[in-house]
Amino acid sequence: MSQNFVRVRFAPSPTGPLHLGGIRTALYNYLFAKRHGGTFILRIEDTDQKRFVSNSESYILETLKWCRIEPDEGVGVGGPYSPYYQSKRCNIYRFYINQLLEKGDAYYAFDTDIDIDKKRKEYSERGFTFSYNNRVRMDMDNSLTMTKEQLHDKLQSCSSYVIRFKVKPGEKLKMHDLIRGEIIIDSDHLDDKILLKSDGVATYHLANTIDDHLMKITHVLRGEEWLSSMSLHILLYRSFGWTPPLFAHLPLILRKDGKGKISKRNASSLDYPIFPIQWKVPDTQIIIPGYRELGYFPEAFVNMLALLGWNPGVKNEIFSLQELVNFFSLERINKSGVFFDLKKANWFNKKYLNKKKKKCFHFFAKNSKKRFIQCKKDYLWKIIHLTIDRIHFIHEIWEHSFYFFISPSSYEANFFNKICHKKSILQLEDTKILLSNVNPFTSINLKSLFTESQKEKQKIMQLFRLALVGILKGIDIFMIFEMLGKEESIQRIEKLINQIKEKI
Incomplete structure (x- = not known):
């Protein structure tokens, strides 16, 4: 693999905080880029304005900074392919979607939500699932069923419309995933996805494909939930006449209760944190602590995260960020979902704590001063050496050493x-x-x-x-x-x- 041309991107949506799955995607992209001397890009995919959350972008940037996996190019850094916000690239998407319309690979659809719901109900009553695809599109209100004059009049009347991709039926589409191998999809099972919404904003599928091409992305490393979109993205690349990047879909991080993957929606029902740093809910101002606030070292958090779905192939489990870069390979990423283990996360932090006795000392000395406790440095150091094997976090040191300073005021x-x-x-x-x-x-x-x-x-x-x-x-x-x-x-x-x- 060329050492100079690997370009990967982390492209989160500003719809809330990053959780473990999101930051792991960023980490794997970063490690892969650095392993091959490439470029790690941060792009904000903010086409979904309805779900936009104001403090999400600052949260993303602060999280990446805390984890020491900052981008080489993109939001907060700049670069040759700006702007790195999809909301600022609308004219670019409009230019390319016109190409698809001219080629006949996309079409206008004027169906209202009421029309779609009516069709969905009809299909349901007959025991079928409605899908806007090659079998139904000629029965719908779209440009494929109109003359040029009718379409012109419809557009002139400012009727609301979306633009859909026209999937050609009867093809066995062969795709390759760097983690999962060959995948074959029957195009008859694909629906005609919307590329441009009724408000004129490009959907994720269109914007993502165009941006990846224009920004010269060579490898797309993203979560398994996007695997079902891979076929559409490959078809879009083909329609534009572009060479697609190589794809790798990362395994899901699963809930231990068997109820699917972890997500922001179920964060409150989990017995472990899923956010890297604390998140302040905009509407309620409720603060949800993250790993940083709970006392985890960023190095321990990143080390734990890297092994959550990837196996370095050696017995050692403790790696610096540079060592993770040196060992990282897509070939050793799991195909199946992985379960998060809080005890293991705590174990990682304990390992790093043992390497940070000096930091423990400074914390302990500052804490003792706040409690108006005067003692010699040697005494504090002795306590650290005696208690460090009993704790997982710096803040636990007082709990395990208070009796060296204070006589009991009560008894068990x-x-x-x-x-x-x-x-x-x-x-x-x-x-x-x-x-x-x-x-x-x-x-x-x-x-x-x-x-x-x-x-x-x-x-x-x-x-x-x-x-x-x-x-x-x-x-x-x-x-x-x-x-x-x-x-x-x-x-x-x-x-x-x-x-x-x-x-x-």
Whole structure:
């Protein structure tokens, strides 16, 4: 494959936020372009003005920037084929659709919505599904059933119309998808899709095909939902006399409940986020958090996303963006849909967290300052090293380390109620004496001090944990002793003794 001529595009519609499927499409286009020394283009396909959402474009640009998969050309960058907005290219589409009309590959259709609904109802009553195709078009109100004079009069009267593509029947259309292989479609099963809507705006099918050609797109990598449109796009290319790009349709990201693919419409019913960054719903101002706001690193998010439908062919799962570029190939993309796994996403973030201890330190130091906690840098670093294997996100570090700074203000109720008796007080009093004689006060020395039977050891360890932490969680108890120091440890044990005395 030529290293200089690969040109791919990511062409989202500004109808809301990008979800996992959309940003993965952008990522695969980016990786493919960079793998072959090509160009990654961003184009905004805004022909559907009815579904236009004002803050969508800024969301798309911010998402790509956060993921570090910014375009080489297009919206926000510029380039030789501007404008990169379909809404600003209407004259271009009109020029080319006139070519199709002149060739007889497209025609005017004046059928109203009422006409279409009537036909649909007639077919339904007879047990058939209505489709505006080669079998019915000669019974409809269109230019194919009119004389030139009748068509002229109709157009002069400003009657509302659409322009449809005229599919030639009786052809077995052979197509090739880079992921799915050869596909054969019977043209008798295709309907005459609308190319120009009644408001004079080109549909996705027409605009997409013309723009891809004029912008010299060599490969179209898009979601599987567009596979059914591939035949029309191939026919349009042929009608214009253009060489089509190579197509690759990416697998769907599926819901685990078996109810189809993930989408913006079902985002609220899923138990995991589907937006890369937060989305503010324009009408309600409700904010839906994305992966960024939930604490995921962009590198971890992109790494996870890349493997959601693509297999690098090696055991390693952790890749930098450049490594993903080096490994990426269309041949290793799955054909079938893939299920999203939140646990796996968290695992990726944990792996990157372990590489970012310095970032953890700065977050932790800033967080401690906000809580008016003064401590030495070495102390903070020790805590990070002790707790980092227990967390998946930076913001979880306080939850797993608060007891290094704050004496418990309450105790885990269930266990506290069980140990409210004199025996516990005696055990803790004995422990105080033992602890006071340990020098140096290290975890190793403390471990060697407690050599009771396993059952007794477990009970005393739980008492220690309750005294020092307040709950039965945390790192190695002897390491907590060492970190807190002898004086603070004994004070916390005395505090628990007093609480038990009050209870009984």
